[in-house]
Amino acid sequence: MKQKLMLFAAFLFMSIGLASAQISTVTGEVVSSHDGQPVPGASVTVKGTQVSSFTATDGTFVIHKVPAEAKALVISCIGMKSTEVTIAEHVSVRLEPIASGEGPAVVIGYGTAKKVGTVVGSVTKVVTDQVKITPATTAMDALQGKAANVQILSSSGDAGAMNQVSTTIRGVGSLTAGNEPLFVVDGSPVASSVFYKMNPADIESYTVLRDASATSIYGSRAANGVIYVTTKKGSRYEKATVTIGQSFGWSQLARKVGNPMNSSQLLDYQLKNGIITGEEYNNYKVQNTNTDWGKYFFDNAAPMSQTTVSISGGNERTTYYTSFSYLDKDGLTPRSLYKRYTLRQNLDSRPLNWLHYGVNLGLSYDERNSDAYNSTDNFSLTSGVLAGTLYPPYYDPYNEDGSKADIIPFVNTYNYYLRYKYNPGKSNEARINGTAFLELTPLNGLTVRSQLGLDGADTRRNTYNMPSSPMNTEEGQGWSYKSFDRFSMWTITNTIEYKFKIGEKHNFTLLAGHEGIKYTNDGFSADVEGLRDDRLLEFGSAAEASLSDMSSYTAKYEYLSFFGRIDYGFSNKYFANFTIRNDRCSRFGKNNRSATFLSGGLMWNMKAENFLKNVDWLDDLKLKASVGSTGNSGIGNYASLGTVGTARYNGNPNAWVLSAPGNADLGWEKQIQWNFGVTARLWNRINLEANYYIRQTKDMLMEVPVPWITGFSDNNLNIGEMKNSGIEFTFDADVVRSKGYGFNLNLYGNISYNKNEITKLFYGLNEWIIPQTGLAYVVGKSVNYYMPVRAGIDPADGQIMWYVPDENGKLTGETTKVFNEDALNVNTGKPRFAPWTGGFGLRAAWQGFTLNADFAFVLGKWMQDNIQYFTRNSQQAAAGGFNQDKDMLNAWTKPGDITDVPRFGVGNYFDTSLLQNASFCRLKNLSLSYDLPKAWMEATRFLTNVRITGAIRNAFTITKWKGSDPELDTNSAKTQFPNTREYTIGIEVTF
Incomplete structure (x- = not known):
C-alpha cells in the first residue's frame, strides 16, 4: 500500500x-x-x-x-x-x-502605432501633460504654440461663437479652396467644430502630421496636414480611478477697446473746432461725467465654471474610461453665453486572444448664443467695439441707482441689454462623434481591422421679437423665427496589416485598406409675424398664421478610397516607407473625380553606426527625407455642376434660368511636398529637430472671372499655382532633472518661417486685384496688401499726401493730394499671411508645486484696422459729434507742424494709414498648481491625490497693434468680438 x-x-x-x-x-x-x-x-x-x-x-x-x-x-x-x-x-x-529620444508611440495613419523615433515622416506629438487644462473653451486653442509651424488663431472672444478658431500647418496652400488641416479623432475624420464640443480633459494626445510621408496615406484631404487626436483610455491591470474636478473663474477683455479721448480732452477738441458751443461746453463740464463706454458694453467679470468627473481602469482583458463634464460660461455681453454638457465612454476589450474590439463614443449637448451686435461686419452703432470708441464720454447712460438706463443718450436708442430682453434667442445642439472597431489577429503579425466612425449633430435655433417690446411701433409686430439643421458623416475603414521579419535585420510592415465616407446635411428655416402675446410665441399663435421667408436645403458628398503602405527597417539603421492612395470624390466633375497620391521617405539612424555608437553626449541622431503628393477637395459640394434657379423674366416671377455654368472637368487641387529633416538628442536632456520643406500647389481650385458674354460672372476652374517653402526648428530641454519632489525645470520652444509665393495665375495674368479687400494676387509674390500708400501730411497745409506709382507699379517719390484709389493702388509688400510663427514656455516643479507658462507668437502679421477709419476721421467728429482716438489731439493746426494727423475737416481714406503691424506675443496660459503631500493622501486611505490650480489665459500681449485684438485671422479688423482674458481657480480630487 x-x-x-x-x-x-x-x-x-x-x-x-x-x-x-x-x-x-x-x-x-x-x-x-x-x-x-x-x-x-x-x-x-x-x-x-x-x-x-x-x-x-x-x-x-x-x-x-x-x-x-x-x-x-x-x-x-x-x-x-x-x-x-x-x-x-x-x-x-x-x-x-537605446536612446530615450525615441519618444512616445504615435499613430501616423491607419494600422498600429509606432514609436516617434521610428517614423520616417515629420511628426510631432503633444501629450496632455504639455497641454494642461486651461480656461480655453475649445480644445484646439489649448494646442496653440506647442507644435512647430502649426498656426492656431482665435478670432473671437464671444462665448457663444462657433468655428472662430482657425488652424493652418505650413502656411496657406490654396488661394480660394480650403486651408484647414484634416482632423482625425480616434481614427475617424471629423469636422473642426467637434473640438468646440469636446472636453479638453478627455484628450490624451495630439499628433501633428506635416510632410507628405506622414500625410499621403490620407490622400484626398491631407494637403493641409493632419491633426490626429487620441482620447483617453484606461490601463490594463489598473484599479478603478475616480477623478473629480471643479473650477470657477471669470473673464474680461484681454485688451482695452480702442484709445478714445476722455471727457475733458473731447470737450476741448470739440470746442476748439466748433463742434459744440461754449454753452454746451459749460453744461457738460458741470455734469462732470466721464463714461468708459468699453466697460459699459463689455462686462469686466463675466462668471464661468466647469465640473468634470472621470472613471478609468481595467483588468487583464478590458479597459474603460468614462467621463462627464459641464461648462457654464457667460460672455462679456448679454447676448453671449455658452453651456456645454459632455459624456465620453471609451471601452477596449480582448475577450479572446485573437479578438479585439472597442468603442470610443463622445456625446455633447450645448446651449449658446452669440453677440450679433459685435459680429464681423456690423458697423452700426449698436456694436460695442465701434460704439465703445465713438460715443462721447460726457453722456451718462446710467440711472441714479447705477443701473443702465433703457435709452442710451447721444444716439437716443434702446440699449442692447433691453434689446436682448425683448429679442431673446438661443441655439442648442446635440452632437455625437465616435468610433467602433473590430480587430482580428488570426496569425501572428497579421491584424485585420474594421472600423465605423460617425460625426453628426442636430442643431436648432429659436429667436423671438416679444409682442410687448417697447421698440414695436404698433400691435402685432411680434415675430418668431425657427431653424433646424442636421448633418451626419459616416466613415467606414477596413485595413489588413502584416508585420514580419526576415532574419534578424529585416523588418517589414505591409498595410492595405479601404475607406468610404458619406456626408449628408439638411435643414430648413421659417418665421412668422403677427404675434400679440408674450406667452404665445409658437407659429400657430400668429394672428394671420402665415409663414414667410421659408427655406430648406440639402447637401451631400461622398468619398471612396483605396490605399496601401510598405514600411521597411534594416538593422535599426535604415528605414524606408512607400504609400499609395486612390480617391474618388463626388464634389468633382464626372470626367475627373479620381486621383492617385504617392509618397516615399527614407531615414538614416546615424547613432546606430559604429562611428557614433561610443559618442557619449550624443544619444540620438537621425536624418530624414521624403517626397509625396496629397490632394485638396475643400470646395463646395456642387461646384462642378451646372445649376438652375428662378428669376423674373418678362413679368413672370417663376422663370427658370441657369445660375451656374458647371465644369465637368473640375478635379483635384494637388500638392507635392519635399521634406528634409534632422532630429537629435544630446546629453540625454536636449531634444532638437529641424526641417526644411518645399510645398508646391498645382491645378489650384479657384473661382475665376469669365467673359460676360457667357452669361456668367465666374466659374470654378483648376488653374494657378503656388509655392510654400520654409524651415522649422523645435527644442525641448530638461534643464534641471531631479527625482521625487526635487526641483525640475523643462524649457521648450519652436519657431517656423514660411515663404508663400504665387507662381502662376489664370489667363496668363501677372496680377489680380481682389475688389474691396485691399489684397492682390501677384505672380512671384505672396498674397500682399494692395492699396494707396500714404506719404504723410504736408506741413504747409495739413493735407494728406499719397505716393504716385509709375506704370510698373513702383514708387518714385512723386506725391499727390488727390485721392484716386484705382490710380494710387500699389503692392505694399506687406503680407496677408504672417511668415513667422512659434511658441515657447517652461514647466517647473518643486515640492508638489508646478508652474506652467506657455507663450505663442506671430511675427510679420499685418491687418487693416477699419475701426480707425471712423476714430481718426475729423469729418465723422464734425458731422456726428463722435469721439475720436487720442492721436487726433496731434492734428495739424498751423504751417510747419510735423504730424501724421491731417488738419481738422480732412476725412480718412482706405490707405496704408489703416494698415498696421499686428505681430504679437501672447502669454496664452499661466498656471500654478499644488499637489498635496502623498503622506497626507496615504493617511486618508481613500484619496490618491488632491491638486489645487490657479490659471490665467491670455495673461498679457506684447504688440504694436492699436486695435482691440491682434490675434484675429482676417485681412480687415472690423467689429469682431475681441479675445478675452480668463482667470480660473480649481481643485481636482483623485480617489
Missing part, C-alpha cells in the same frame, strides 16, 4: 510538471521603462524557435502554440534594448530605450 501511494504521488507531481511545461498560449504587455507607455510593434519570439508575434497598439501580445520545452521569450523593438524573460502564462516586460 505504501508503494502504491508513493507511485501515485510521483505520478501526480509528474503530471503537474508536465502540465506546467505545456503552456500552449502566452499573453503579456510590453511598455517602455522611460515613460511607461505601451511599445507597439515589438517583436516577441519564443527563444530558439520561429514562433513569434508583435505587440498591438496598446503594447499587448498573444503567442499561440508555444512549444512545451520552451523556456524564454526574446522581446525586441527598433530603438529599444532587447531582453529575455522567462515564459509564463502572462508576462509583463519593460524595454529600455
Whole structure:
C-alpha cells in the first residue's frame, strides 16, 4: 500500500510538471521603462524557435502554440534594448530605450502605432501633460504654440461663437479652396467644430502630421496636414480611478477697446473746432461725467465654471474610461453665453486572444448664443467695439441707482441689454462623434481591422421679437423665427496589416485598406409675424398664421478610397516607407473625380553606426527625407455642376434660368511636398529637430472671372499655382532633472518661417486685384496688401499726401493730394499671411508645486484696422459729434507742424494709414498648481491625490497693434468680438 501511494504521488507531481511545461498560449504587455507607455510593434519570439508575434497598439501580445520545452521569450523593438524573460502564462516586460529620444508611440495613419523615433515622416506629438487644462473653451486653442509651424488663431472672444478658431500647418496652400488641416479623432475624420464640443480633459494626445510621408496615406484631404487626436483610455491591470474636478473663474477683455479721448480732452477738441458751443461746453463740464463706454458694453467679470468627473481602469482583458463634464460660461455681453454638457465612454476589450474590439463614443449637448451686435461686419452703432470708441464720454447712460438706463443718450436708442430682453434667442445642439472597431489577429503579425466612425449633430435655433417690446411701433409686430439643421458623416475603414521579419535585420510592415465616407446635411428655416402675446410665441399663435421667408436645403458628398503602405527597417539603421492612395470624390466633375497620391521617405539612424555608437553626449541622431503628393477637395459640394434657379423674366416671377455654368472637368487641387529633416538628442536632456520643406500647389481650385458674354460672372476652374517653402526648428530641454519632489525645470520652444509665393495665375495674368479687400494676387509674390500708400501730411497745409506709382507699379517719390484709389493702388509688400510663427514656455516643479507658462507668437502679421477709419476721421467728429482716438489731439493746426494727423475737416481714406503691424506675443496660459503631500493622501486611505490650480489665459500681449485684438485671422479688423482674458481657480480630487 505504501508503494502504491508513493507511485501515485510521483505520478501526480509528474503530471503537474508536465502540465506546467505545456503552456500552449502566452499573453503579456510590453511598455517602455522611460515613460511607461505601451511599445507597439515589438517583436516577441519564443527563444530558439520561429514562433513569434508583435505587440498591438496598446503594447499587448498573444503567442499561440508555444512549444512545451520552451523556456524564454526574446522581446525586441527598433530603438529599444532587447531582453529575455522567462515564459509564463502572462508576462509583463519593460524595454529600455537605446536612446530615450525615441519618444512616445504615435499613430501616423491607419494600422498600429509606432514609436516617434521610428517614423520616417515629420511628426510631432503633444501629450496632455504639455497641454494642461486651461480656461480655453475649445480644445484646439489649448494646442496653440506647442507644435512647430502649426498656426492656431482665435478670432473671437464671444462665448457663444462657433468655428472662430482657425488652424493652418505650413502656411496657406490654396488661394480660394480650403486651408484647414484634416482632423482625425480616434481614427475617424471629423469636422473642426467637434473640438468646440469636446472636453479638453478627455484628450490624451495630439499628433501633428506635416510632410507628405506622414500625410499621403490620407490622400484626398491631407494637403493641409493632419491633426490626429487620441482620447483617453484606461490601463490594463489598473484599479478603478475616480477623478473629480471643479473650477470657477471669470473673464474680461484681454485688451482695452480702442484709445478714445476722455471727457475733458473731447470737450476741448470739440470746442476748439466748433463742434459744440461754449454753452454746451459749460453744461457738460458741470455734469462732470466721464463714461468708459468699453466697460459699459463689455462686462469686466463675466462668471464661468466647469465640473468634470472621470472613471478609468481595467483588468487583464478590458479597459474603460468614462467621463462627464459641464461648462457654464457667460460672455462679456448679454447676448453671449455658452453651456456645454459632455459624456465620453471609451471601452477596449480582448475577450479572446485573437479578438479585439472597442468603442470610443463622445456625446455633447450645448446651449449658446452669440453677440450679433459685435459680429464681423456690423458697423452700426449698436456694436460695442465701434460704439465703445465713438460715443462721447460726457453722456451718462446710467440711472441714479447705477443701473443702465433703457435709452442710451447721444444716439437716443434702446440699449442692447433691453434689446436682448425683448429679442431673446438661443441655439442648442446635440452632437455625437465616435468610433467602433473590430480587430482580428488570426496569425501572428497579421491584424485585420474594421472600423465605423460617425460625426453628426442636430442643431436648432429659436429667436423671438416679444409682442410687448417697447421698440414695436404698433400691435402685432411680434415675430418668431425657427431653424433646424442636421448633418451626419459616416466613415467606414477596413485595413489588413502584416508585420514580419526576415532574419534578424529585416523588418517589414505591409498595410492595405479601404475607406468610404458619406456626408449628408439638411435643414430648413421659417418665421412668422403677427404675434400679440408674450406667452404665445409658437407659429400657430400668429394672428394671420402665415409663414414667410421659408427655406430648406440639402447637401451631400461622398468619398471612396483605396490605399496601401510598405514600411521597411534594416538593422535599426535604415528605414524606408512607400504609400499609395486612390480617391474618388463626388464634389468633382464626372470626367475627373479620381486621383492617385504617392509618397516615399527614407531615414538614416546615424547613432546606430559604429562611428557614433561610443559618442557619449550624443544619444540620438537621425536624418530624414521624403517626397509625396496629397490632394485638396475643400470646395463646395456642387461646384462642378451646372445649376438652375428662378428669376423674373418678362413679368413672370417663376422663370427658370441657369445660375451656374458647371465644369465637368473640375478635379483635384494637388500638392507635392519635399521634406528634409534632422532630429537629435544630446546629453540625454536636449531634444532638437529641424526641417526644411518645399510645398508646391498645382491645378489650384479657384473661382475665376469669365467673359460676360457667357452669361456668367465666374466659374470654378483648376488653374494657378503656388509655392510654400520654409524651415522649422523645435527644442525641448530638461534643464534641471531631479527625482521625487526635487526641483525640475523643462524649457521648450519652436519657431517656423514660411515663404508663400504665387507662381502662376489664370489667363496668363501677372496680377489680380481682389475688389474691396485691399489684397492682390501677384505672380512671384505672396498674397500682399494692395492699396494707396500714404506719404504723410504736408506741413504747409495739413493735407494728406499719397505716393504716385509709375506704370510698373513702383514708387518714385512723386506725391499727390488727390485721392484716386484705382490710380494710387500699389503692392505694399506687406503680407496677408504672417511668415513667422512659434511658441515657447517652461514647466517647473518643486515640492508638489508646478508652474506652467506657455507663450505663442506671430511675427510679420499685418491687418487693416477699419475701426480707425471712423476714430481718426475729423469729418465723422464734425458731422456726428463722435469721439475720436487720442492721436487726433496731434492734428495739424498751423504751417510747419510735423504730424501724421491731417488738419481738422480732412476725412480718412482706405490707405496704408489703416494698415498696421499686428505681430504679437501672447502669454496664452499661466498656471500654478499644488499637489498635496502623498503622506497626507496615504493617511486618508481613500484619496490618491488632491491638486489645487490657479490659471490665467491670455495673461498679457506684447504688440504694436492699436486695435482691440491682434490675434484675429482676417485681412480687415472690423467689429469682431475681441479675445478675452480668463482667470480660473480649481481643485481636482483623485480617489
